[in-house]
Amino acid sequence: MNLGNCPRCGKLFAMNFRDICPDCTKKIELEYQACAEFLREHRGSTMEELSDATEVTTRQIIKFIREGRISVIDAPNLSYPCEVCGTTFIKESNMCPSCRTRLTKELSQSVKDGQARKEADLHGKGAYSAVNKYNK
Numbered sequence: 001m002n003l004g005n006c007p008r009c010g011k012l013f014a015m016n017f018r019d020i021c022p023d024c025t026k027k028i029e030l031e032y033q034a035c036a037e038f039l040r041e042h043r044g045s046t047m048e049e050l051s052d053a054t055e056v057t058t059r060q061i062i063k064f065i066r067e068g069r070i071s072v073i074d075a076p077n078l079s080y081p082c083e084v085c086g087t088t089f090i091k092e093s094n095m096c097p098s099c100r101t102r103l104t105k106e107l108s109q110s111v112k113d114g115q116a117r118k119e120a121d122l123h124g125k126g127a128y129s130a131v132n133k134y135n136k
């Protein structure tokens with residue numbers, strides 16, 4: 001038996017199939033049902049309204065959205081802060097479009113840098129063999 005502390009309540013439990021304890025699993029299930037029910041009746045509610053009404057933490061609600069259990073199609077006003085900058089509110093994935101654009105640019109820039117270095121290496125070798133030729 002693999003014992004571990006539940007990351008949610010800190011209780012010791014057998015970590016065989018889940019990473020949180022059975023009590024918390026049940027509680028999360030109830031929280032999900034409360035959210036789903038509230039959203040059925042209040043489609044346009046925001047994250048705060050949903051959290052206030054159900055007493056489910058926004059962190060848990062964000063988890064539900066990320067897991068795809070709560071769909072923002074059903075709740076068009078639910079949004080959560082971008083994981084990268086934390087200031088822009090988003091409805092899908094884990095970062096806002098501007099952070100994504102910036103990261104994509106940085107990524108392609110580092111790929112380009114890598115290519116430039118490779119080309120410089122090739123040119124370097126070319127120059128070296130040319131020198132060799134003249135020396136012969």
Ligand SMILES: [Zn+2]
Pocket residue numbers: 006007008009010011020021022023024025
């Ligand atoms: Zn627990």
Ligand SMILES: [Zn+2]
Pocket residue numbers: 082083084085086087088095096097098099100
């Ligand atoms: Zn961002």
